[in-house]
Amino acid sequence: MEKMTSxxxxxxxxxxxxxxxxxxxxxxxxxENNVGxxxxxxxxxxxxxxxxxxxxxxxxxxxxxxVRFLPVLCQxxxxxxxxxxxxxxxxxxxxxxxxxxxYNRCVGTRYCGNxxxxxxxxxxxxxxxxxxxxxxxxxxDITVRSRGVMExxxxxxxxxxxxxxxxxxxxxxVRDGEVQPxxxxxxxxxxxxxxxxxxxxxxxxxxSRSPRRFRLLEHLxxxxxxxxxxxxxxxxx
Amino acid sequence: xxxxxxxxxxxxxxKTNGTHATNETKTVGQLNDELLxxxxxxxxxxxLLAFFLGAVVAWGLFAFTWQVTHxxxxxxxxxxxxxxxxxxxxxxxxxxxxxxxxxxxxxxxSRANWRRPILRAAEAMTVFSITVAxxxxxxxxxxxxxxxxxxxxxxxxxxxxxxxxxxLWDVTAITSYIIxxxxxxxxxxxxxxxxxxxxxxxxxxxxxxxxxxxxxxxxREWVVYHQASTLMAALIIPVAVSVHSIVAWDFAVTxxxxxxxxxxxxxxxxxxILSGVAAVITLMIIxxxxxxxxxxxxxxxxxxxxKILLVISLLWSYAYxxxxxxxxxxxxxxxxxxxxxxxxxxxxxxxxxxxxNSLLPITAMCFxxxxxxxxxxxxxxLLVNVAMFIERFLIIVPSLSHKNMPFIWGSxxxxxxxxxxxxxxLAGFALLYTFFAKLFPIVAVTDVRELEVREARVPLGRxxxxxxxxxx
Numbered sequence: 001m002e003k004m005t006s007x008x009x010x011x012x013x014x015x016x017x018x019x020x021x022x023x024x025x026x027x028x029x030x031x032e033n034n035v036g037x038x039x040x041x042x043x044x045x046x047x048x049x050x051x052x053x054x055x056x057x058x059x060x061x062x063x064x065x066x067v068r069f070l071p072v073l074c075q076x077x078x079x080x081x082x083x084x085x086x087x088x089x090x091x092x093x094x095x096x097x098x099x100x101x102x103y104n105r106c107v108g109t110r111y112c113g114n115x116x117x118x119x120x121x122x123x124x125x126x127x128x129x130x131x132x133x134x135x136x137x138x139x140x141d142i143t144v145r146s147r148g149v150m151e152x153x154x155x156x157x158x159x160x161x162x163x164x165x166x167x168x169x170x171x172x173x174v175r176d177g178e179v180q181p182x183x184x185x186x187x188x189x190x191x192x193x194x195x196x197x198x199x200x201x202x203x204x205x206x207x208s209r210s211p212r213r214f215r216l217l218e219h220l221x222x223x224x225x226x227x228x229x230x231x232x233x234x235x236x237x
Numbered sequence: 238x239x240x241x242x243x244x245x246x247x248x249x250x251x252k253t254n255g256t257h258a259t260n261e262t263k264t265v266g267q268l269n270d271e272l273l274x275x276x277x278x279x280x281x282x283x284x285l286l287a288f289f290l291g292a293v294v295a296w297g298l299f300a301f302t303w304q305v306t307h308x309x310x311x312x313x314x315x316x317x318x319x320x321x322x323x324x325x326x327x328x329x330x331x332x333x334x335x336x337x338x339x340x341x342x343x344x345x346x347s348r349a350n351w352r353r354p355i356l357r358a359a360e361a362m363t364v365f366s367i368t369v370a371x372x373x374x375x376x377x378x379x380x381x382x383x384x385x386x387x388x389x390x391x392x393x394x395x396x397x398x399x400x401x402x403x404x405l406w407d408v409t410a411i412t413s414y415i416i417x418x419x420x421x422x423x424x425x426x427x428x429x430x431x432x433x434x435x436x437x438x439x440x441x442x443x444x445x446x447x448x449x450x451x452x453x454x455x456x457r458e459w460v461v462y463h464q465a466s467t468l469m470a471a472l473i474i475p476v477a478v479s480v481h482s483i484v485a486w487d488f489a490v491t492x493x494x495x496x497x498x499x500x501x502x503x504x505x506x507x508x509x510i511l512s513g514v515a516a517v518i519t520l521m522i523i524x525x526x527x528x529x530x531x532x533x534x535x536x537x538x539x540x541x542x543x544k545i546l547l548v549i550s551l552l553w554s555y556a557y558x559x560x561x562x563x564x565x566x567x568x569x570x571x572x573x574x575x576x577x578x579x580x581x582x583x584x585x586x587x588x589x590x591x592x593x594n595s596l597l598p599i600t601a602m603c604f605x606x607x608x609x610x611x612x613x614x615x616x617x618x619l620l621v622n623v624a625m626f627i628e629r630f631l632i633i634v635p636s637l638s639h640k641n642m643p644f645i646w647g648s649x650x651x652x653x654x655x656x657x658x659x660x661x662x663l664a665g666f667a668l669l670y671t672f673f674a675k676l677f678p679i680v681a682v683t684d685v686r687e688l689e690v691r692e693a694r695v696p697l698g699r700x701x702x703x704x705x706x707x708x709x
Contacts, residue, residue, distance in 0.1 A: 045310070047316070081491065084401040086399055106380070109377070110379065111487075117640065119316060123316070125309050146380070147309070148309060148380040217642070
């Protein structure tokens with residue numbers, strides 16, 4: 001892990017016991033980040049543009065079958081496999097521990113997408129347009145990407161920036177819970193918690209110390225910033 | 238034909254294999270006439286061929302334009318499989334480019350004289366195939382129009398490319414190899430250009446005058462020429478090895494199961510030489526037929542190339558065995574899944590690859606009779622190259638299809654755009670070659686003649702001695 005140069009280390013905890021798979025986070029993410037709208041044909045080809053997806057899997061044998069949900073977004077790895085392979089530094093690491101993506105710099109080699117073990121990097125295959133009323137709700141805080149670039153979850157970096165600027169103006173740190181990405185804000189079950197991992201008292205840091213915690217594909221040594229809390233009660237203990 | 242060789246190469250004092258049937262009555266002029274016959278004005282068949290190849294290239298350009306104007310969705314690439322036929326083509330053509338170095342530089346340094354009539358053809362093949370290979374990554378980019386971001390150029394934003402990325406090593410290696418192999422080709426062609434300069438007129442004379450750089454054939458020029466070409470031959474070999482190792486690192490430095498393997502660099506280099514040698518054999522047959530060089534490209538050459546093919550194929554089989562073996566022994570579930578997926582979904586391709594790269598060359602090339610048969614050599618070399626293309630495909634696609642998380646497993650099918658561009662690349666390579674063969678001597682005239690001089694024997698008292706003691 002790199003030496004920290006910032007008092008912030010943004011992280012996320014997702015409680016799988018609380019997730020109902022409603023998909024509100026997916027829609028919120030789409031609306032917040034100007035993610036391209038895909039039609040039936042594009043989705044059938046598997047070229048949907050969601051930065052956050054909900055994986056569904058089944059647990060148990062019939063008739064005692066339960067469905068489980070796993071929201072997968074960019075894990076913001078501290079040793080991110082996507083970063084060293086990008087030939088133009090479009091994929092970079094910012095001091096807050098975020099895994100950034102410079103859309104204007106990306107030439108579309110898709111090398112990062114291949115090397116991402118979580119397959120959360122989304123390539124923009126189609127030239128997207130927003131039909132009439134929807135174009136009015138495009139966020140002015142974030143670019144509308146052209147086709148041919150790699151896109152990804154940024155933990156709503158535009159919100160983080162704004163919160164940090166406001167805090168800086170008032171001469172303080174960003175308070176716990178002051179900034180939330182769209183998915184965490186929207187989650188009706190509060191399954192997604194976001195905050196500063198570098199502050200041991202923050203809610204996210206306390207949750208990440210839970211005995212139920214795990215991280216995806218931890219054996220690869222990518223050190224993700226997203227912690228999951230094991231769900232499922234009995235059959236998972 | 239072959240008998241004259243054997244008698245020729247059985248000279249005790251000569252370790253050389255001999256290049257062609259020596260005919261004492263043949264003058265230098267006649268020899269030049271025969272070897273430079275490819276430079277005669279193009280026939281109607283040549284025009285037809287060039288037109289056909291040009292049409293295929295134009296179709297490929299149309300497909301590429303289609304992709305640029307519409308977007309990457311016209312290719313078959315998808316979320317888990319972000320690389321496909323373009324990178325397959327890239328790795329394949331980079332591999333093919335190893336033939337020139339193999340045949341020309343390695344055989345030059347090992348003083349195999351039989352290489353002389355084929356070395357020019359092989360060197361030209363290196364230059365053209367690495368050029369074609371270099372185009373693929375550019376075609377493959379999502380935003381081709383800003384490809385120059387990959388080049389380290391000084392700019393006011395102070396932005397540099399990422400030197401940690403294997404793709405940048407690719408750019409560096411391929412550029413070095415294009416420059417190096419072009420110099421190698423040109424340097425070796427210098428005395429030949431002087432020969433054709435003296436025999437041509439019109440615009441061709443002007444062209445060759447410039448290219449020959451005032452070569453007169455003085456003793457000093459020859460000494461420098463020999464030093465330079467030997468040095469260049471020694472220098473180009475590490476570049477060639479590094480180029481394909483770097484292409485292998487594109488895969489090996491990732492964390493993708495099935496790619497993350499230490500055998501990749503040597504395995505890729507061996508595979509490259511295997512496809513390169515096979516391509517040289519194909520080319521030898523075509524050139525021999527097209528320019529009536531039966532006297533110079535004899536079964537002996539095919540015999541020797543067949544032996545090389547046999548050795549390289551054995552090496553390749555071993556490398557492939559090692560790759561599968563280590564995965565099998567470790568039995569890492571994710572990696573093993575990639576292999577079983579490949580075996581299940583691409584059974585036919587896998588078998589074709591094993592037959593074409595391993596089984597067929599190893600069994601067929603063991604027999605002298607088969608090595609000396611043009612028909613057998615043509616079919617074996619073509620099949621080796623088809624199998625090598627499949628091999629590259631099977632390295633890239635199954636690994637990406639079945640990466641770490643089962644949720645996002647997918648598949649890949651090339652679209653008409655990708656297939657068109659790949660076919661056009663083949664046609665473009667052939668077109669460049671067609672023009673090269675009409676414009677420049679396709680057989681290294683001076684090298685062949687040099688051997689003639691070296692092997693000529695002059696009477697000294699009662700004994701016959703060679704005119705020149707040794708090479709270089």
